Amino acid sequence: MVAARNPLTLAAVVSLWLAGVANWPLWRTLADLPELASTRGALFIVSLGLMVAGISLGLLALGAWQRSIKPLATLLLVVAAVGAHFMGSYRIVIDPTMMVNVLHTDVREAGDLVDWRLFASVALIAGVPALWLWRTPLQRLPTASQGLHNAAAGVLALCASLGLLVLNFGPMSATMRNHKTLRYMVNPANSFYALGRLAVQKGARPAGPPIAIGADARSKVRAVSARPPLLMLVVGETARADHFALNGYARNTDLETAALGLLSFADVSACGTSTAASLPCMFSHLGRADFGARKQEHENLLDLLQRAGLAVLWVDNQSGCKGLCDRVPNVAARDAPPGSAHAPDLCHDGECLDEALLTGLDQRLAALPQERRQRGVVLVMHQMGSHGPAYYKRSPATAKPFLPECRTHALQDCDHASLVNAYDNSIAYTDRVLAKSIAWLSMQAGAYDPMLLYVSDHGESLGENNMFLHGLPYALAPREQTQVPMLMWLPPQTEAALGVSRACLQERRNLPLSHDNLFHTVTSLMGVSSSLLKPALDLLAPCRSV
């Protein structure tokens, strides 16, 4: 017979367990800090642990009732176990941006992240204490008495934490100032904080359709003999700028486009460090600063182009367009159009390699309204690119120039070289997709002035400073996550039509640019005018002769 316990005892044990065991990634990170490698540092870490336990108990005491303590404690344990797994395995932190990524992840993407380690973490960190919890019978106390106990325990625990904070204020504030991401590692408070922030943000923005933009958008009047522009806008995924040969990378990740005369803009900052943060911002006229501070949702670049009478098509090979293509024609790459079929081995289990974006493109183009095509066509290709952590899945077996490659999504199991190989194979494969895109565009040169613009949504950490993946808060994110490749292909015919000097564009290749330039450069390429456009952000403006 197991002795009956007061719900508060359970709350105290769970608080200690959460602080001590479920926060192991935080303790590991702190233990690795050179400035804490001393007895004093160890004492500080232990004090911080007791503070976390005290605050947990202070809050958990509110729910320490006979009916609620077990489900509540179990929920906290499971959330903490999942958080500990991801922070521990990928050295990420859990903040509102990361939570948006999690909530936007589709089932297939999530499959890459679910493995036996996750289950082991949940079984160990949540399962073991939960088993004890649910086997422990609870004492029955009168409500008033239990309430009094809970209040006393909660206040005492919070006071003790406050006392510890006062005693450790110096090292505490120094450590938090120097390592700002630590605050997003306190588990499971980080997950609940992130969810709370998102709920508040969501509530602050009015619902309903986005504000229309570009009511005055017009497409340029062309001579009857002139060809309309055809832009393929390739939206890359998780590609970092410094792994492109054109930007000085030491490896040949550009074998197939090397002879095609791509212009590379070498210093481009992303708007965010995750797809969910970057993508809507890339297509917005607001720019990064105003986009972050917006009070209302607006329409985007694609709405404006469509309003100007152009034909727009979004082809998606990822988890969707994050609302960007809601009002324009859009298709999933895996659904080949009638009259075409994907090459064998391109698609498996509903997931396709990026060459699938090009299947049946003739048919897709022909299906767009003719009167719109005559004013110009924008095909947006949303790549799977270098989406991690399973980089090896992003290139076909026949196109892996860099071997051996890491063939697991448990990145910490691979040595650094094989991890970079798998990632670089995905970049080399993107290069192939771009080369094939340019080949297709070249075939349209009789009817259109073709061009291609490639830009990635954000970069990726590949183990630098022990960081992996992406999604760190922007202010803290390393360059690997914020610097993205941007490539432009303008054949002589299109250069002439645009009146753009290639030499001038080439001179601008090292200027600091950002996703803010995208909206204004694309509208300029397409010959669309609107009062929203800022020539200062149009890459072409200084290089036009007409």
Ligand SMILES: [Zn+2]
């Ligand atoms: Zn992304």
